[in-house]
Amino acid sequence: MGRQPCCDKFGVKKGPWTAEEDRKLVNFILTHGQCCWRAVPKLAGLRRCGKSCRLRWTNYLRPDLKRGLLNEAEEQLVIELHARLGNRWSKIAARLPGRTDNEIKNHWNTHIKKKLIKMGIDPVTHEPLHKQENPGAAAPCHNIMYDHQPNFNGDHQQISNNNCEPQASSSSSNTTPTESSDPNNDDDPLMSYIFSDTYLEDSTWNFPIAREEYCEFGMSSPEGNSPWFLAHNDIGDDYFGLGRFNDVDLSVLDQPDDKH
């Protein structure tokens, strides 16, 4: 039967976005909100695939995005979440305000992975590497990476992986060994909370701005990181309604971007 391509391959532009394209996309979304992505390029006057528009918006243009490298606390949280969720980057990103799945995935592949390997930890299984070379040797239950890490309030607290009992042999073929563990079934109250839907739905940290909560996480405030916030400190609390964006000055997009 064949699936219809997400976009007409002919006449669709690819590659890096220009400031002009960014402006058109932002202008459209601010005016109309996020609707049918397939229709967006046409309505916005862009020669782009709808998916490309969504990606650009999600990963770069969204005003609530933080920029820059992940800090220590975020990195630690990513590792902890990856140990439990596997490569489910969107789930991980959902726990990190202002970060995108793509960003976290990239950071994982370029930084964290190497760091873990250097520390003798398998970035896939989160088990010590020597255990795999020497399967008979019993590995310590606690993942050494996760002990003695600062918690999000700054003091030290063990955020150990309590679910590190040997993976069920029946699921050994699973490439994400930690998927079997129930993230909600966790003794650690902090991690329980982070993994809970309650956390996700907690509007006190959910976007657009939850300043104190950012700080508690050891993160900088979103303002000053996003090019949007740099230019529009008055962006409203009802961002997701998008109603207040109609008057936003888009000139920021004219600024010679670092890359785009």
Added chain:
DNA sequence: AAAACTAGCAACCGCACACGA
């Protein structure tokens, strides 16, 4: 100074899922 190499990141691709008809 120039070429080769490496790292980091933005963007693309294809599959899977959700949902409505």
Added chain:
DNA sequence: GTCGTGTGCGGTTGCTAGTTT
């Protein structure tokens, strides 16, 4: 239940900037 469509997700690619030789 099935089919078609839209969207989201994860893996991968390719470009660019920085570093090394």
